[in-house]
Amino acid sequence: MEPVIQEEASGCGIAASAALAGVPYADARRVANGLGIHAEDQTPWSDTRHVRTLLSAFHITTSPMETPFTSWEALPDKALLAIKWRREGELPFWHWVVFVRQGGHAYVLDSRKPLRSHLRRDFGRMKPRWFIEVYD
Template sequence: MIRRKTQLDSTGCGLACVAMLGDIGYAQARSLARQLGIVPKAPGEASGGATRGRRKAYYTSANELARMLRLLGARPGRERMLERADALDSDGILGINPNPRDGSWHWVVYIHDDDGGYVLDPNPRVRSERRNDLRRMRCRSFLPVHSRTD
């Protein structure tokens, strides 16, 4: 059974999703990310811009999450774009609530079950263990993930 883990960094939702699906702690996921060169970047840092006073962020792509999951023994599929979660038929990492202003989104774990599925949201402000309000989520993309036991 996959357990919900919350992100400890403001933009660590992808790391928390890897921790959930890889059955490791958040700190281990952060350490693995750093080993792979997935390090927090401040806005403008990649292009050489001034970063003093700006908060660093762990923005992660589906490819980076897939790399981490493979090292943990999971089998991620190919990321696909989608608009609605009700078409999903497997477990994986779902990108939701895209922000057109800065190009970011939020990663959550989608668990498929006989009742249509639910989401484990790593955001610590979300109080419920499972989210069933899939219709309220604006979907961006989905990274299917088969665990070590599938």
């Protein structure tokens, strides 16, 4: 699985969905926009419903609930992680990343444009709040 870089400041959900679907960001954005999901609107990224809808459009199934993060070892082989969780006024916000474990290796695909490497293994620096399991 390859990282996909977000093109808008709040496009992490679109980028994470694109990485899971194996499509370019522009394709995922086009599908998202057709579903009424727009990165410019920051409120979708304080609700899991929008990213679930987008993933469903790509025929990707997810767990119906969010699971609190306890440890990296306890994560399933594929998951959407909510990191950088915070409150802005009444709304919670977070940054979506994709956790992958395959071939005995674990890594995170992070779509943030300024990063030097979008394939991360610096697990101690990321502070996940919860995750959504992604099924193959």
